[in-house]
Amino acid sequence: ALQRSHFRPAFDNKISSKHIAQSKAISNHTPAAMKRHPAISSLLITPRSILLLLATSIYIIVIGTQFKLAKIISTHHDRSSLGGAGRTLLSSSPLHHANSNNDPQPNNPVSKCNPSDTSEQQIASLAASIAQKWNLTAPTASSLLISQFHKPFDYDPQRDFFHFHHLYKSGGTSMSDLMDKTIGLPHLHGEYYEGILPGSYRSGDLNHAEALKDIQSRLEHGATLESLPYKGAYAHTGLRPVYGPEGTKTGQFYRKYFPNKRLRAVTMLRDPVDFRASNHAMIMCGLNHEVEVFNRDRVARGLERICTPEEGLNISALIDVKIEGILQKCQEEKQHPEKQIKARQSQCALQKSGVDTLEQCRSPSHLLNHVQYQKHYRSxxxxxxxxxxxxxxFGGTAYGRMGYGYTPVELTKGYSVQAVEEYTLKDLGGLDLTISGEGEGGRPEPDFLWFGITERMVESVVLFYYTFRVRPVKKVPKARVQDCRPTSWWTEQDKAIVKEREPADYALWRAANAIMDVRMEKLKMEVKAKLNAGETKESLFYVDWDQLEEIVITF
Structure with a gap:
């Protein structure tokens, strides 16, 4: 303590070479020795030396008191309270904020994780367990999941406008229908709901002209931009980035007509193999139709439906049938030139010349070894x-039925599995509000308010109701669900190739699942705390008790 004292420099400056020589000649520090060497006596008994001794004594007393308090606290610590460790975790949270004129903050009460029922030690333990469960290797994974526990459910229907960008074959059609029946109410007429922006399509791109027509009609009848009733929109059209050189048309549209709204993003994702299998079967090759026709014929002949090669399903043979149908249509079109489709005529010409135009559709292994995989199914x-x-x-998300022509992210500068995990936990998790298409310091992009995972649809829907504070519907819409799952004819080897080839997609998917695990745990904590505080199941109308019970969560 003496050596580290801030008195040391002043002390040393007073020692002359004579004092040093005299001190070396002294073998002990008895009072007699001090009398024989007055220089040393004056050196030790001075106002500075007295202050030094007093400071040292106080320092020792303080340290001793802290150790004593630490022992008492560790013995009597109440696990239900937020102690010093909890405050440290909260204060070091990596949640970043950035405000702009287009990012108004909600003024409604937000729902936060209740620390009175769950200690910070329990939260930290849960976060570490979830990170391990999903094999997250980013060094910051656990701390970011802890921050996710403390992130509020902060949807404000008066201030927020959300855009649901759902990728093809991710389950977005069903969720669009659910949005109509909850956030969209009241139902106006046909496919129109007051809360959903016209021009939204459950299986199509956003029609900006249709949206503008409705906006202008309302303005002409006395509405103002601030009083427009829309709460959200859905489409295959992407929203982000709103800012920067790659800013989307949709982003610019919303900024112009909803200037006082806080734009927020909503999305869906799916297991990377299932996602590719579904796109392959239902978009690239139309196999779902061929399999359905094949099985209808079997049932008509008194046979059971089959879905796997082991049961006798031959996908390549169905492609032969499909090609025969295409050639037949080309022949029919020749008799009616006005009905000809150029793309189909070109395909028929290639097929007749000996080119197998649907080679990539004959099996998953054919796809994995085909140039079409590189063109459509990377990243x-x-x-x-x-x-x-x-x-x-940023960029390249606005349109397109598939990920067309993306550079594999594994080839980009700065890529690593850990970088993807960390970025997903921050961005998809809504923790970093400084992310901008304009670059560092730019205006913040819309943050992610909610996302769903197709394989976890029950949990996704439960979190949807809870996030948006809407009453659950009696029956959740299920659109385009196939009797034969597209992965039915994918072998384990096929799946393993995708897992090896697409580490970035799997890193993103694992991180997303970890976020969903945290949000489900957080929901349970909050609901339990509310019930303990006197609320009832009836007052918590936005909790889907039936679906929670379905996944064995009871209160």
Missing amino acids: MFHGVMGRYHRKQP
Whole structure:
């Protein structure tokens, strides 16, 4: 303590070479020795030396008191309270904020994780367990999941406008229907709901002209931009980035007509193999139709439906049938030139010349070895956030039935599995509000308010009701669900190739699942705390008690 004391420099400056020589000649420090060497006596008994001794004594007393208090606290600590460790975790949370004129903050009470029922030690333990469960290797994974526990459910229907960008074959059609029946109410007429912006399509791009027509009609009848009733929109059209050189048309549209709204993003994602299998079967090759026709014929002949090669399903043979049908249509079109489709005529010409135009459709292994995989199926989650990691440029998410022509993210500067995990936990998790298409310091992009995972649809829907504070519907819509899952004819080897080839998509998917785990745990904590505080199941109308019971969560 004496050596580290801030008195040391002044003390040393007073020691002359004579004092040093005299001190070396002294073998002990008895009072007699001090009398024989007055220089040393004056050196030790001075106002500075007295202050030094007093400071040292006080320092020792303080340290001793802290150790004593630490022992008392560790013995009597109340686990239900937020202690010093809890405050440290909260204060060091990596949640970043950035405000702009287009990012008004909600003024409604927000729902936060109740620390009175769950200690910070329990939260930290849960976060570490979830990170391990999903094999997250980013060094910051656990701390970011802890921050997710403390992130509020802060949807404000008066201030927020959300855009649901759902990738093809991710389950977005069903969720669009659910939005109509909850947030969209009241139902106006046909496919129109007051809360959903016209021009939204459950299986199509956003029609900006249709949206503008309705906006202008309302303005002409006395509405103002502030009083427009829309709460959200849905489409295959991407929203992000709103700012910067790659800013989307949809982003510019919303900024112009909803200037006082806080724009927020909503999305869906799916297991990377299932996602590719579904796109392959239902978009690239139309196999779902061929399999359905094949099975209808079997049932008509008194046979059971089959879905796997082991049961006798031959996908390549069904492609032969499909090609025969295409050639037949080309022949029919020749008799009616006005009905000809140029793309189909070109395909028929190639097929007749000996080219197998649907080779990539004959099996998953054919797809995996085909140029069409490289063209369409690399880094298919690019559209989820607009990029995979912070050093990757935004862009390329506005349109397109598939991830067309994306550069594999594994080839981009700054890529690593850990970088994708961390970025997903921050961006998809809504923790970093400084992310901008304009670059560092730019206006913040819309944050992610909610996302769903197709394989976890029950939990996704439960969190949807809870996030948006809407009453659950009696029956959740289920659109385009196939009797034979597209993965039915994918072998384990096929799936393993995708897992090896697409580490970035799997990193994003694992991180998303970890976020959903945290949000489900957080929901349970909050609901339990509310019930303990006197609320009832009836007052918590936005909790889907039936679906929670279905996944064995009871209170």
